[in-house]
Amino acid sequence: MTQYVYRFGGGVSDGGNGDKNLLGGKGANLDGMASIGLPVPPGFTISTPMCTVYYEQGGVFPDSLRAEVANGIAHIEGITGKKFGVAADPLLVSVRSGARASMPGMMDTVLNLGLNDDTVDGLAAISGDARFAWDSYRRFIQMYSDVVLELDHGRFEEALEIAKEDRGYTLDTEMTADDWRTLVAEYKALVVELWDGKQFPQDVHDQLWGAIGAVFGSWQSERAKVYRRLNDIPAEWGTAVNVQAMVFGNMGDTSATGVAFTRDPAKGDNAYYGEFLINAQGEDVVAGIRTPQYLTRAARETAGAKPLSMEEAMPEVYGQLARVFDLLERHYRDMQDIEFTVERGKLWMLQTRAGKRTAKAALKIAVDMANEGLITREEAILRVDPQALDQLLHPTLDPNAARDVLTKGLPASPGAASGKVVFDADTAEKANAAGESVILVRVETSPEDIHGMHAARGILTARGGMTSHAAVVARGMGRPCVSGAGTLSIIAKEKLFRIGSREVREGDIITIDGATGEVMLGAVPTVQPELAGDFGTLMVWADEGRRLKVRTNAETPLDCRTARDFGAEGIGLCRTEHMFFDAARITAVRQMILAEDEAGRRIALDKLLPEQRRDFVEIFEVMAGLPCTIRLLDPPLHEFLPHEESEFAEVAQAAGLDVETLKRRAAELHEFNPMLGHRGCRLGVTYPEIYEMQARAIFEAAVLVAEKSGDAPIPEVMIPLVATRRELELMKAVVDKAAQTVFAEQGRTIEYLVGTMIELPRAALRAAEIAEVGEFFSFGTNDLTQTTLGVSRDDAGRFLTTYVEKGIYAKDPFVSIDVEGVGELISLAAERGRSTRPDIKLGICGEHGGDPASIAFCESVGLDYVSASPYRVPIARLAAAQAALLKK
Known part of the structure; x- marks a missing residue:
């Protein structure tokens, strides 16, 4: 019989051996801490395979599981001495999710399970605190009604607020035992009203199975699906369920609960970081319902806070906690995110896991731990998510810029962002889809806000601490966040917030600084980041470990300079058509396109030659000594044509023709499917003088820069959209002739290559014969994906998300290479190309060149380089190093 339940605690372990795939992250770490x-x-874990069984059987558990769970409950009873459902000394348990990958706040939890009308009195008697017992019961009813019964959570919150208002209370802690008892009766009546006349379940075993089903069920909640999609977590992994004896942080002033990190998750400093609350349960800290206190005295003094830190208020327990921190970090060899409870002076560890951290913190922690000897340099490289580097590579607020500061909250997630204020997640998502930058402003965020948080440039909350939902999720996403801005008064119905006498409405622009906690009116200028220190150290280590070269996609001097600063080793794609759209030369381009014959085209091309040469000189000066792949004109000519009457008149005058003749010529060039029409090398075959001019400009510029700098660039002239050997043969002849002409005129030769972009399935299949002519292949994965899948990248957004959700594609194939289809063509082309030209240079230059998963594929195929946009060059460098290390 398959085993699904694994016990832990009290010296018992059922052999899960810390396997996260089996026990989930939380279950594995609970077992590990106990060991x-x-x-x-003490408790037990229902393993992740049961999640699949649960869904396959339509939400019905096998009978064998019931026996295993009963054995698990008996295990907890044996260690604690308490009995489940027995009023005299009741056992209460928590029921929590635990996927193998951390998904903070995305799935459901039920606390205090086992309370009913009888056991609440037993809890009051055994604890000697009736107020605590009835507070625990109302919490349980409220949470169970929300998570398991799926009743309107707001109605219970409203009842609590009315109860406090009627009694003149501000805080929950002012409520007495009788007050809680009265509220419990109101809650139970609410359940009857909202649950079709049914009573709140009193049988503790019914409660337990309802909670287990709800936690497994939360794996398929919308917020969990969104989080998995954003973080590439496979749906088939499933979640485990952990059932564990309750310990209570709300049993008076010698009890507490808290969340802590062994190092600062925002900056990476080797200092304890966290918050706690005296006389509270865990959800009070993370939900932002009460403002927590600092863990350490140093953090409290830095923040200028008055309430005592845990180090000061509970020094003995804090000392125990500090020792646990050190032990856990040495054991797991990583920064840990810890949940703990103090019950009447006794410390209990509820969870540990590798802590979510900002990119800056990830770099510092990885480098520091390597320098401390806790991990190797190779492990340090693998510890940093390449995508997370994006947080570091963009501008931050100019420290010298004027700031109209509205208020200040907690610096919950670093970085800065400006955008229009929105007050709900759906509006944020719609605005982002429309290309607008927004700041999501909430009283506090919840897991249901996940899609809006992802769409927003930054998050601002009125409540919550440094470990609140908003803070943790924002840090994981790389979004700036300011939380706990207490002076913020949000009036959601009127779509505005007030700070004192000042009012900000939806659509107004604000700026938040996640490094300082400042909230400012209007947009604040930015400055470029400093990429030295830990970043530079890790990049040096990464470069030592990678095989793939990393180039950039760039066609302006600024982009080239940015890419070189980020470590680019050349240009993998320079799109020359972008130069043609310049306002100063578009008229000459149109004159060339609309010309009736070669003579007319050459007149226009003579005007473009010096402009094109200057473009390449500026690029080669930045990239001197490095290879530069330059793609000759690729897009269909119709993209350059005039549309307005005034534009036709301007072109006609320049060409010496009448407007009607030009319009007729434009009509002749019209294509129904231009992306599969007269473009790429087909232009060069039809009008070789265009490629001749571009080749001449390239070689004249290269010779000029070589003479000026003494360091010649290495032009790699790329012929686009080749499908046959003959096309490349014809175009290479044009390029070689231009090169020899320039070299003869200038009295100097330079090294160069002629190759092609593989972006058609036929070219991939016929790569062996194409390689007989071409000296390099650059896989244009944007168009190769389009032509292989028969899908337009510009239009596919309407349905590709659905395709990913339904498992047709694992990921958006325009974001990450479709390995089974496009990837097989690349592998085939590489193999066949090498069969006739063993030293052929191979790379990719589509958007996939900055995607870590695609880079790993390129490493597996043995390509020579990847090419990425300038700001993704460091991402590609780190991803290439990780791919090489993992391949070993």
């Missing part, structure tokens, strides 16, 4: 002797409340 090294830490104080972990």
Whole structure:
């Protein structure tokens, strides 16, 4: 019989051996903490395979599981001495999710399970605190009604607020035992009203199975699906469920609960970081319902806060916690995110996991741990998510710029962002889709806001601490976040917020600084980031470990300079058509296109030659000594044509023709499907003088820069959209002739290559014969994906998300290479190309060149380089190093 339940605690372990795939992250770490002797409340884990069984059987559990769960409950009873459902000394348990990958706040939890009308009195008697018991019961009813019964959570919150208002209270802690008892009766009546006349379940075993089903069910909640999609977590992994004896942080002033990190997750400093609350349960800290206190005295003093830190208020327990921190970090060899509870002076560890961290913190922690000897340099490279570097590569607020500061909250996630204020997640998502930058402003965020948080440039909340939902999720996403801005008064119905006498409405622009906690009116200028220190150190280590070269896609001097600063080793794609759209030369381009014959085209091309030469000189000066792949004119000619009457008149005058003749010529050039029409090398075959001019400009510029700098660039002239050997043969002859002409005129030769972009399935299939002519292949994965899948990248957004959700494609094939289809063509082309030209240079230059998963594929195929946009060059460098290390 398959085993699904694994016990932990009290010296018992059922052999899960810390396997996250089996026990989930939380279950594996609970078992791990118990195995090294830490104080972990006993419990058991229902393993991840049961999640699949649960869904396959339509939400019905097998009978064998019921026997295993009963054995698990008996295990907890045996260690604690308490009995589940027995009023005299009731056992209460928590029921929590635990996927193998951390998904903070995305799935459901039920606390205090086992309370009913009888056991609440037993809890009051055994604890000696009736107020605590009835507070625990109302929390349980409220949470169970939300998570399991799926009743309107707002109605319970409203009842609580009315109860406090009627009694003149501000805080929950002012409520007495009788007040909670009265509210419990109101809650139970609410359940009857909202749950079709049914009573709140009193049988503790019914409660337990309802909670287990709800936690497994939350794996398929919309917020969990969105989080998995954003973080590439496979749906088939499923979640485990952890059932564990409750310990209570709300049993008076000697009890507490908290969340902590062994290092600063925002900056990476080797200092304890966290928050706690005296006389509270765990959700009070993370939900932002109460403002938490700092863990350490240093953090409290830095923040200028008055309430005592845990180090000051509970020094003995804090000392125990500090020792646990050190033990856990040495054991797991990574920064840990920890949840703990103090019950009447006794410390209990509820969870540990590798902590979410900002990119800056990830770099510092990885480098520091390598320097401390805790991990190797290779492990340090693998510890940093390449995509997370994006947080570091963009501008931050100019420290010298004027700032109209509205208020200041907690610096919950670093970075800065400006955008229009929006007050709900759906509006944020719609605005982002329309190309607008927005700041999501909420009283506090919840897991249901995940899609809006992802769409927003930054998040601002009125409530919550440094470990609130908003802070943790924002840090994981790389979004700036300011939380706990207490002076912020949000009036959601009127779509505005007030700070004192000042009012900000939806659509107004604000700026938030996640490094300082400042909230400013209007947009604040930015400055470029400093990429030295830990970033530079890790990049040096990464470069030592990678095989793939990393180039950039760039066609302006600024982009080239940016890319070189980020470590680019050349240009993998320079799109020459972008130069043709310049306002100063578009008229000559149109004159060339609309000309009736070669003589007319050459007149226009003579005007373009010096402009094109200057373009290449500016690029080669930045890239001197490095290879530069330059793609000759690729797009269909109709893209350059005039549309307005005034534009036709301007071109007609320049060409010496009448407007009607030009319009007729434009009509002749019209194509129904231009992306598969007269473009790429087909232009060069039809009008070789165009490619001749571009080749001449390239070689004249290269010779000029070589003479001026003494360091010649290495032009790699790329012929686009080749499908046959003969096309490339004809175009290479044009390029070679231009090169020899320039070299003869200038009295100097330079090294160059002629190759092609593989972006058609036929070219991939016929790569062996094409390689007989071409000296390099650059895989244009944007068009190769379009032509292989028969899908337009510009139009596919309407349905590709659905395709990914339904498992047709694992990821958007325009974001990450479709390995089974496009990837097989690339592998085939590489193999066949090498069969006739063993030293052929191979790379990719589509958008996939900055995608870590695609880079790993390129490493597996043995390509020579990837090419990425300037700001993704460091991402590609790190991803290439990781791919090489993992391949070993």
